[in-house]
């Protein structure tokens with residue numbers, strides 16, 4: 502058996518990929534890296550202006566991409582996105598469940614509707630897109646890669662994020678459960694768990710948490726105060742880890758949770 506070169510391991514030419522929430526932040530960086538590696542990318546987002554910007558940039562760089570309006574929490578939208586991806590690119594080989602929301606609020610002020618919304622988008626949505634994608638992958642018989650965005654908050658609570666902690670803890674176990682059941686179909690399911698990453702979302706959340714009465718000290722403790730590598734992460738730090746999981750370099754890895762947190766959970 503010949504050993505593939507590094508270039509061959511990371512070559513995603515001919516692969517079709519879906520990235521939910523690919524319009525900005527971490528999802529956008531993931532779209533760029535998957536496209537750079539040769540994949541055709543379906544950018545699924547509730548914000549079509551943002552999704553179209555990601556697609557325009559990929560096309561400017563010579564890649565192939567399409568934008569599609571989709572709510573990650575919707576079973577009907579999951580079906581629509583998977584069908585559109587197979588139609589546009591010929592196959593669905595990679596799914597990245599990236600869309601997520603993370604409102605910060607003290608536990609006693611979390612209302613039922615907010616709890617439901619966070620669980621719907623972050624956890625139920627990851628399940629729905631994974632199940633629908635897996636069905637198409639099983640029918641095609643070629644296996645595939647599913648990568649979920651977890652979080653350090655799924656492993657360690659830090660305050661003021663109860664629904665988010667619960668949703669990402671769920672994503673970690675969802676990843677393992679799917680990995681076990683889908684392994685016979687050669688569908689590998691892994692998660693990447695980011696620490697504190699500078700994105701449009703984190704900037705908005707910080708601003709609204711300040712308005713809701715949290716202090717700068719509480720916020721900086723939650724975000725960057727205890728990162729051994731002494732910097733917040735950038736979206737591309739996460740995109741590189743997702744690229745690894747999507748590539749043949751990770752062909753013997755399933756059910757894994759890859760921490761990319763600057764050492765945050767060490768301290």
Ligand SMILES: NC(=O)c1ccc[n+]([C@@H]2O[C@H](COP(=O)([O-])OP(=O)(O)OC[C@H]3O[C@@H](n4cnc5c(N)ncnc54)[C@H](O)[C@@H]3O)[C@@H](O)[C@H]2O)c1
Pocket residue numbers: 521522523524525526527528545546547548551571572573574598599600601602603622650651652653694695696697698699700701702703
């Ligand atoms: N930024 C961080 O520090 C951090 C840390 C750990 C985990 N994460 C996870 O990484 C993922 C991306 O985070 P980000 O900071 O890039 O977010 P962001 O808010 O900057 O961008 C999120 C994108 O997802 C889209 N989106 C939101 N809700 C959606 C829905 N229901 N359906 C489809 N698209 C939707 C938004 O329009 C946007 O384009 C999330 O799952 C988040 O929980 C982020």
